Amino acid sequence: MSGIGGWKWRRHCTPYLFLAPAGVLFVVFLAYPLARSAVLSFYKSAGPNNEVFVGLANYSFLLRDRYFWWAVVNTVLFTAGFVALELPLALGLALLLNHRRVWLKNLFRTAFFSTYLVGQVFVAVIFVMLLGGRGGLVNRMLMEGGIVSEPIGFLTDPRWSMVSMWIAALWLMSGYGMVYLLAALQGVDQQLYEAAAVDGANGWGRLVHVTLPGIRPVLWFLVLVGAIGGLQLFELPYVLFGGSGPNSAGLTVVMYLFITGFEVGDLGYASAIGWALVALIGVFSVLYLRSTGLMREERR
């Protein structure tokens, strides 16, 4: 009797016991802070213990706040440029390493991927050294090569800030995209290439009509990862420029949230910025789902 009863009890309770540790942390450290961030966005605060209810004032101020919109423009521009540059670069690397005449494929795959392991803070410090004023490696090379006579202000001239962010981000992420694309290329049906060759397709034709359709899901996956990462950009420019950069040219949405909430100390307004970020990523996700049609096609 106790055996059967115990077994039933066990069947009922086991899944809850397995889920309990994660569930408790989820409620305490995710659901609760999320709800608090929602509530806080209706308050003006100076530090965690000093709050005044202001209704929708944070949101209406957000709509008029030119720093916020500047941060949005920077973030979207960075993201769009980053994805547009990363995909062709990663695909080019993957095609090269997938070529039958290229030797030492595994060594190079590791070499290109290795930069992805370097954390954003470390990347930023390395690129401060590379792109910095007169002593930076890039400027020294450009000046010794006679290409420029004065050092380029990669980190001090607002016209170059976005370029510097793209360079550092591409260095960080291209190898990551390459690993996915390389795996996808190896999954493309070889017979399709043979059929295309019989039909007289040249290299470009094979790329456009066989390779790209074959790796389309992975390309879209990389667009998603790149865009969501880009929209959350923070520490790379924060350390690269030692703050928001010249004329705030490196200010991003998350950086604005950080500065507002944790340097100025207004957790309420920072929460409103956080929800604006949710909306921004939400808008992107809807556009993404509509343009990929992945939801409809891939579910068989």
Add this chain to the structure above:
Amino acid sequence: MSRRGVVSGLGLNLLVWGLAGVAVLPLAWMVGMAFGGLPGGKWTLENFRILMADEPMGRWLVNSLFVSCSYAVLVVMLSALGGYALAKFRFAGKGLAQVVLVGALLLPPQVLLPGSYELMVRIGWIDSFAALIVPGGVSVFGMLLFRQAMMAVPDELLSAGRMDGCGEFRLWWGVAMPMVGPMAGAFTLMSFISAWNAFLWPQIILQDQGKYTLPIGLANLSALPGYQANQGLLMAATLVGVLPAATLFLILQRDFVAGLSGGAVKG
């Protein structure tokens, strides 16, 4: 092979070497500067000695190791437990739990920061390692990953174990976990590296210099005028920050890359 083929093959290989050079140059330069060996100078450990003597660099290294290891173990255990329940049991509320998880996956974590910070102040976790390890311990992505992988564990195997009187916990640890070993390994390494490189949350939480992790310590050093002038010191500190994750990866790389790309390519 035709002559033209040989030439273009050679060209492709040269191109790969050149591109790899561009990718590796910043790292090589970092190593060179760290050991004071550029250009043509003497190789020395002086920069590391100064960092250890003048800054709590050794402490930061130990802090980073402790936080990252604890975090990786916690997040893998919780994800594997939760993912197993979602994959192998039917229970009331399962559908809701999965919808909540997928919803949470789309949420940018930064929106939590004000609420989390306030919570940390209330429970006295400001400037503590607990704040760096525990709140992030539930990984929505990890639970979904383990759920996916553990779907492949055959139900017959688990039923057979139950008939033999094997406890549920032992079935999870002894039967299900070994079957998802490579994925679990890759996820552990990814979790370790993400904790190792974390900046935003530790920057908010940590105050005492002796509690800094390496990225926080380095970011603060790099803002000091004295250090901006001494690139070798900064590069030595960066090398200490980059090396552990890179070493782990090189040791485990075969499983890691397979585990990383396996999921997406099937999609």
